[in-house]
Amino acid sequence: MVKRYSAQKMMIKDALMRLNHPTASEVYEYIRKSYPNISLGTVYRNLGLMAESGEILRISMGNSPDRFDVSTNDHLHVMCRECGQVFDADSHKLENMLKEIDEFLEESTGVHIEDRTMYFSGICSSCREKS
Amino acid sequence: MVKRYSAQKMMIKDALMRLNHPTASEVYEYIRKSYPNISLGTVYRNLGLMAESGEILRISMGNSPDRFDVSTNDHLHVMCRECGQVFDADSHKLENMLKEIDEFLEESTGVHIEDRTMYFSGICSSCREKS
DNA sequence: TATCAATTAGTAATAGTTACTATTATTATA
């Protein structure tokens, strides 16, 4: 199964870079403007493959649709519950704290932590100003 | 809208206490054994209402179905990715750390944090022993 | 007891996502 870099795959990558943490269907709608034949299945499949290979990041928040992120370096996601916008926060400074949490959990549950998922929500500054 | 404590509601509460972090359909299947006419919609509705009133806790993890927890005190959830079991960890000792994270995020994103969702996954000790 | 509203069972509808299949590229090679 040799990777073939199809035009669709490149369009998806391009959309990811232009859009801010888009969902699969946002990517789909974006590409459809210039290439109406793109298939939603193709978008899902490629996003899934890229996420699995570590090329991009999948952000799963509660029951809302998954979002995808081109930058894979360590950062946390904060979502505004008013406008839905997603903000990044560099988690480098929190690294030690996060490790401590992992250790605490391993000790109290016996589970060897391999993955942590954390996201935050609240009201962003511009939404606060509006009200 | 006066709360009526229907038999169904009590069965759901009972199931929650007997099962360990069950999903809505696990609750449904459990009740169905003794009361086959229970409706899945009723289970969902009551779980939703109880979660909203703070009587129980809703645990949303990634794309897997929501789970529910009778104990509403501050704790974190750790899921074994091998057997799916969910473990609780008292997060009281982490409170200061979590507050620090909130403050850091507010500063760097401008979002006033109102809710944090975090869960962890790894391999539990009994699954580690098996391999 | 009659009335009125909360709750239910059962079903339909929805959203997000994955699976399937026949067709269309793309690469390797004879």
Added chain:
DNA sequence: TATAATAATAGTAACTATTACTAATTGATA
């Protein structure tokens, strides 16, 4: 360059978790 092998696609169907809807039922209350 023509051909064979196969990765990837478009389009559609299917699936899962969940919510919405509606008519019937239940239970409290005047």
